[in-house]
Amino acid sequence: MSEDHEAPMINGVEHETGKEEEVLPFEEDDYGGVIVEMKTPMDPKCFIATLRYSFTQWRLQGKKGVWLNLPLTHVNLVEPAVKEGFRYHHAEPTYLMLVYWIPKADSTIPLNASHRVRVGAVVLNPNNEILVVQEKYGTLRGLDVWKIPTGVVDVGEEIFTAAIREVKEETGIDTEFLEILAFCQTHKSFFAKSDLFFICLLRPTSFDIQKQDSEIEAAQWMRFEDSASQPITHKNGLFKEIHRICSMKMEKSYTGFSTKSITTFFDDKLGHLYLNKQEMSNHIS
Amino acid sequence: MSEDHEAPMINGVEHETGKEEEVLPFEEDDYGGVIVEMKTPMDPKCFIATLRYSFTQWRLQGKKGVWLNLPLTHVNLVEPAVKEGFRYHHAEPTYLMLVYWIPKADSTIPLNASHRVRVGAVVLNPNNEILVVQEKYGTLRGLDVWKIPTGVVDVGEEIFTAAIREVKEETGIDTEFLEILAFCQTHKSFFAKSDLFFICLLRPTSFDIQKQDSEIEAAQWMRFEDSASQPITHKNGLFKEIHRICSMKMEKSYTGFSTKSITTFFDDKLGHLYLNKQEMSNHIS
Numbered sequence: 002m003s004e005d006h007e008a009p010m011i012n013g014v015e016h017e018t019g020k021e022e023e024v025l026p027f028e029e030d031d032y033g034g035v036i037v038e039m040k041t042p043m044d045p046k047c048f049i050a051t052l053r054y055s056f057t058q059w060r061l062q063g064k065k066g067v068w069l070n071l072p073l074t075h076v077n078l079v080e081p082a083v084k085e086g087f088r089y090h091h092a093e094p095t096y097l098m099l100v101y102w103i104p105k106a107d108s109t110i111p112l113n114a115s116h117r118v119r120v121g122a123v124v125l126n127p128n129n130e131i132l133v134v135q136e137k138y139g140t141l142r143g144l145d146v147w148k149i150p151t152g153v154v155d156v157g158e159e160i161f162t163a164a165i166r167e168v169k170e171e172t173g174i175d176t177e178f179l180e181i182l183a184f185c186q187t188h189k190s191f192f193a194k195s196d197l198f199f200i201c202l203l204r205p206t207s208f209d210i211q212k213q214d215s216e217i218e219a220a221q222w223m224r225f226e227d228s229a230s231q232p233i234t235h236k237n238g239l240f241k242e243i244h245r246i247c248s249m250k251m252e253k254s255y256t257g258f259s260t261k262s263i264t265t266f267f268d269d270k271l272g273h274l275y276l277n278k279q280e281m282s283n284h285i286s
Numbered sequence: 287m288s289e290d291h292e293a294p295m296i297n298g299v300e301h302e303t304g305k306e307e308e309v310l311p312f313e314e315d316d317y318g319g320v321i322v323e324m325k326t327p328m329d330p331k332c333f334i335a336t337l338r339y340s341f342t343q344w345r346l347q348g349k350k351g352v353w354l355n356l357p358l359t360h361v362n363l364v365e366p367a368v369k370e371g372f373r374y375h376h377a378e379p380t381y382l383m384l385v386y387w388i389p390k391a392d393s394t395i396p397l398n399a400s401h402r403v404r405v406g407a408v409v410l411n412p413n414n415e416i417l418v419v420q421e422k423y424g425t426l427r428g429l430d431v432w433k434i435p436t437g438v439v440d441v442g443e444e445i446f447t448a449a450i451r452e453v454k455e456e457t458g459i460d461t462e463f464l465e466i467l468a469f470c471q472t473h474k475s476f477f478a479k480s481d482l483f484f485i486c487l488l489r490p491t492s493f494d495i496q497k498q499d500s501e502i503e504a505a506q507w508m509r510f511e512d513s514a515s516q517p518i519t520h521k522n523g524l525f526k527e528i529h530r531i532c533s534m535k536m537e538k539s540y541t542g543f544s545t546k547s548i549t550t551f552f553d554d555k556l557g558h559l560y561l562n563k564q565e566m567s568n569h570i571s
């Protein structure tokens with residue numbers, strides 16, 4: 002960046018010179034990079050001077066990636082940061098993360114989140130009825146199509162928890178998670194991002210429907226054969242597969258993935274593994 | 287914007303008045319929203335005036351969400367947009383997407399992408415050997431741990447394609463995809479985002495290893511039992527499960543999910559469904 006600083010002589014000289022001797026507060030990451038989170042407001046000029054001085058230090062220390070987290074309240078520093086060579090990495094409603102790669106070698110900055118994750122909930126009751134809804138919005142609105150409850154997995158939420166939550170929200174029905182029957186990946190589903198849709202099998206533990214008014218037009222228990230014989234089930238690949246898998250499941254000739262809590266390899270983080278557990282327990286026993 | 291406007295008269299007053307009669311160029315989305323992609327440079331003052339006039343029109347038209355796509359080159363408009371009430375939605379290296387919700391009712395703006403998707407590749411050869419690597423970077427570096435090749439799924443890439451690509455890149459081995467054996471979800475794996483890790487079973491079609499120099503320290507075919515008996519395999523939940531599932535697979539007592547191309551329900555988009563296909567074909571035959 003600039004080792005050749007021409008310090009202003011009058012008007013705040015002392016202040017800026019002072020800042021130039023300070024490095025922005027940062028933390029180190031595990032990959033030779035630094036993370037700067039701007040917590041206190043800063044004047045853009047002062048920010049640039051401090052940033053430039055920080056870069057001279059980080060270069061000397063052989064640092065690689067520089068992450069810069071600018072909260073929404075520090076939006077005045079976005080333009081200066083980009084002009085100093087930062088690029089956007091990702092953003093959430095309250096902050097923008099920028100990044101700068103120092104070495105001449107190719108960047109190993111990890112990619113941004115690439116997928117949205119959704120769930121569809123298959124809830125079958127002991128009378129061979131399936132829980133279905135009609136939505137107020139979306140492409141199937143007004144087409145008299147009955148579909149399984151669906152929704153988006155929240156940040157930090159487990160897939161099976163999301164399925165239970167969506168069913169409760171849309172229909173008032175309580176459920177227990179049994180299996181992931183299948184999942185589907187599509188691309189460019191949401192801006193440039195991809196979509197992973199997990200079809201979850203749930204067992205109902207309550208039966209009285211209380212539908213949500215904001216998003217759901219109607220909800221009911223429907224005879225499974227009636228749901229399977231809707232014209233859309235024959236026309237649409239995913240609808241058809243869901244019903245086909247369900248009928249095999251009802252005949253007990255299909256096994257999906259159920260869950261097991263584990264620790265993962267890299268950092269002993271707790272996670273959930275989804276695997277063919279039924280065969281596994283057969284194997285073990 | 288305005289080819290038909292004359293230069294400002296005095297102090298730019300006429301210029302700004304002129305701008306106030308124009309709506310920013312926009313496209314409509316399927317949910318009653320508008321999408322503005324700023325393609326030509328604009329002076330921030332002029333941008334604010336045009337934006338305000340646009341909002342009066344959009345409000346009259348009952349529009350809901352306003353999406354504002356600002357390329358990196360238009361970084362000078364980020365601060366004015368935020369001061370007018372926009373919030374960040376997401377960002378990629380070359381652009382920042384902001385959003386504004388007009389109605390008094392709760393926002394139905396969809397969530398940003400929430401997950402990063404990774405693959406791990408189990409490649410077993412006919413001699414009961416597994417393809418393993420040691421990485422140059424990361425938490426396992428220097429620990430003499432042999433692990434399966436892993437990597438991040440690129441934007442728009444199929445999970446099974448990513449597994450084949452990573453094995454080829456890291457070891458030079460050609461493979462065919464067989465099944466997803468299991469998958470694992472963890473949270474806060476990457477900033478606030480979650481991680482989905484798919485364990486793929488691949489069949490090798492070539493056997494001569496040519497390791498990648500940039501990221502891989504060493505690669506080899508290793509006796510499956512030797513891989514399974516590494517101390518880390520016993521210590522770490524995910525390593526242990528991977529080996530356990532593999533040994534069941536080798537005894538043909540485990541079925542994962544394989545793929546089928548389908549069209550999805552909402553928009554006839556082509557996708558890949560991952561499901562227990564072996565049992566399905568048993569069922570059909």
